[in-house]
Amino acid sequence: MECLGTYGKVTSTRGFLDRDSLLTRDELAGYIESARGCRGVKNARRALGLALFPARSPLETKTAIILTLPTKMGGYGLPRPELNSLICFRPEELKLCQAPRYEVDLCWEKQRTIVEVDSYQYHVGTEKLDADAMKRNTLKSLGWKVNSVTSGQLSGDALDVLARQLARDLGVKGKQPPARMRDWLIEELA
Template sequence: MYVARPELVYHQLATYTDTAHAWMLASELAGAYSLEPDGAEGMHGRAALTSPELLRSFFNRSRATCHKARGRRILDHFVGGARSPKEAQIAAMLALPRRLGGYGIRGVVLNQQIDLSPEACAVAKRGYVEGDVFIESLRHNIEYDSDEHHLGNEAHDRDTRKANALRMMGVELTSLSKGQLHSWLEFDILATAIDQELPFHKRGATPAIRAKQYALWHQLLFDDTDTR
């Protein structure tokens, strides 16, 4: 039996697709989830099949036709390690450069382990926490709350402890609900506010860039890439 390696599978599937679908294909291979209609929330957890480094290495070592393939253009900015499609979508919009429809925010890491001080440990009741979408260059963490109105008391208490511990560590927090993510106006306001914290991008986005950002947002969330 011969089985194609994940990097080759990505190249074949992403050759003729757009930026949004290429990112989501890479995320399913280099993330900790797999889409499964019968699974919880339409997916189930599993170990990553590849990594951003292996994907880049595959394209860099391949023939020129492969090196220039459309799927290659996202890999210099690709962020692996997503635990859900929503995390992957948020990372794509933040990390991709403006020319590809993103906000060009550098240093985006998914599920980053953040070690806590003794005082923060006492608050969080654990030695470390993980940031959903952590921007290392800004020490800014985005927490995605898909079911914020359905949390039990225990889950709500855990999330509150985590937020307080992160603030004690000097990490700025932004909470992003599913409703905010699915509203272009609200998501753009939040993403632009984070973008303005960066030392670059001094010039505002042009109308052409704004159109690309909206198009990427729409493709990621509503053009057959959206899941729960």
């Protein structure tokens, strides 16, 4: 997901920088196929099938992976969302909106459910808090279920509760991974 995402990890306060994707999904799939016969190709092909893109931050990647990977891999097996979707409003809805469209982090459009990933570095200060509140209020007033996720919610009981809340919003049966697999996955994504 990092190769297909629009960020790169760096050692800085923010922890990543904005950049274009390194490869398209098709380019990465072509590379994997060209390595046929090499060790790890089967796993790389399977990983590409599980990847969601384009993620814009490490925290988005971590959130999407934890929520959507199958339970046998430590995830919660929720349906795959669209990442960084643009929600555009109809003319009759604009009177309820602060902006004509919003980009949202994880979106299940059919179920009108959204996850906004809020990092501690970016979602602070009066202007950002005001903009986040206006965005969420607009989306909620138009019938969207909006869930906020911070890195503090991506472990233990808080993560289990979040996954159950999302499963309910999505109208699916929630699945609980074995705690040891969940904890292993979280550690791998750290």
